[in-house]
Amino acid sequence: MTSATPPNLAEKTTLLVLDADPPPRLGRLTGRVRVEHADESSLAALLPTADVLLVWDFASHAVRRAWPGEGPRPRWVHTASAGVDHLMCPELAASDTLVTNARGVFDQPIAEYVAALVLAMAKDLPRTWDLQRAREWRHRESQRIAGTRACVVGSGPIGRAIEGTLKALGITTALVGRTPRAGVHGPEDLDRLIARADWVVSAAPLTEDTYGMFDARRFGLMQPSARFVNVGRGQLVIEEALAEALASRWIAGAALDVFEHEPLGPDSPLWAAPDLIVSPHMSGDTVGWRDELGRQFVELYELWETGEPLPNVVDKQRGYVPGH
């Protein structure tokens, strides 16, 4: 919790929304706030007019490009995403502007999604689909997940929710974070843990330390029976190295929900990589998620308006909400 400078209540606050379709429902804020809408091309011109910036288009990199320009800057930026890599730049990091994120909204949905992928791979469901389409009855043996081992990389609320769900399914689960603490291994344990894991799950924030961390060396450490899941950020993974690891049977399978370039283009070889499940960055997006993101912003706004400390304040040097 960090205290924010309260706005001058004599005038209406200007809330600039970097918009996406559908736009946010601002509920109780309607009429209390002057709302301006920006798109990627108008953001730079409108940024000096804003007291608060809501990054609703969480796939855009426009903030990172526009921020270093001329003029005043918003005192608070909130992004409707867990990751902040798409908006951070040295000028924003060095500024007094408060940055908050959508911490909490995606935790349980993403944990369920990871469980769905793990179970689908263990029970060979992709092959079941292929055989169904071919109208072919072919019994196979599948795998039990109870008693297997997982290593979850990323010890924030998403990583911890994944850990909780996998443990509930009987999977022995180790969590790896930047700083070792009770229940969390430090980076020095990573190689040892992924070398004996049946499931390696990537749920880390994208930072200088984590960029490209899943590379050929690390896929080479994993067991031939291991499977890899990425629900963090595409840039955590060297995609060519993963494709090679799958083609060479260094590992048994993988599932990617995030990619270096999104949307994944139709020519990407990843669509057809063997034993790879490709999904379109949807792990946290359950029915009602946009409304929940909007409600979360309104709650934060009302704290900010009255000068109360905000939760979900991002450490701009580290690139995530620290602690806990």
Place this chain on the structure above:
Amino acid sequence: MTSATPPNLAEKTTLLVLDADPPPRLGRLTGRVRVEHADESSLAALLPTADVLLVWDFASHAVRRAWPGEGPRPRWVHTASAGVDHLMCPELAASDTLVTNARGVFDQPIAEYVAALVLAMAKDLPRTWDLQRAREWRHRESQRIAGTRACVVGSGPIGRAIEGTLKALGITTALVGRTPRAGVHGPEDLDRLIARADWVVSAAPLTEDTYGMFDARRFGLMQPSARFVNVGRGQLVIEEALAEALASRWIAGAALDVFEHEPLGPDSPLWAAPDLIVSPHMSGDTVGWRDELGRQFVELYELWETGEPLPNVVDKQRGYVPGH
């Protein structure tokens, strides 16, 4: 636990195996027991020679056909399956022969399989596969399973394992059995429970009472958003009624692992029914399952040999192992 008549230990016991490929590994029994092998055509002729019958080919109905014939009958029949519907007949039910089943081996694997199907449907994985094959990036919203409701029909160890796994995933789960007791609803609650369930899971034994229980009337009671899973026996479901319920959008989806006729023929309309997942009776068959079935039989045999009471004794009138 029911006490069995011990065999005459002066002579080797004749164990008749209704074989399947691969055959059972009898481990410690090797050499201690005279083993005869039968297939569907030779079973009737060999049955009078057997002290014990091991029904290793659990897909065969040969026992039901051969049992009423002439001559002495084995004092004990063990089937390497949870269900006994494929071997029971009035003559066997009326006899003194002890019948045991593979209770316990399949519980947790089947519970994981049901969780895999529930999560796959909630997260729209079948559509993800189709889109991946088409190299199409199409974001969708998916469903949370925590907070949804399931009704599991069948209160034996498999139904209870399913209940435990679904509850661990945050699903409010009601269990329905033949006899109401603590934690188990009786049949009189079934219609009310399936009418408000998001997930209806069929894991009941096949008996006169359960034959065809999932019919047009019951699919009509379910919510349009409900999904149905059958891991019990195919004959619990009126397949035409389910196909019609899916085609008419009475329910949102289904997954069948068992069918009225197995293997499902290539001409069956079920392969292409909308929003239906078809898998080839594999829910309980995880790596090592055959070895586990063999070990279980050896353990039961050693109890039987010394005259000790056996677990897993089937109530031949009811068609399952009662109690608990």
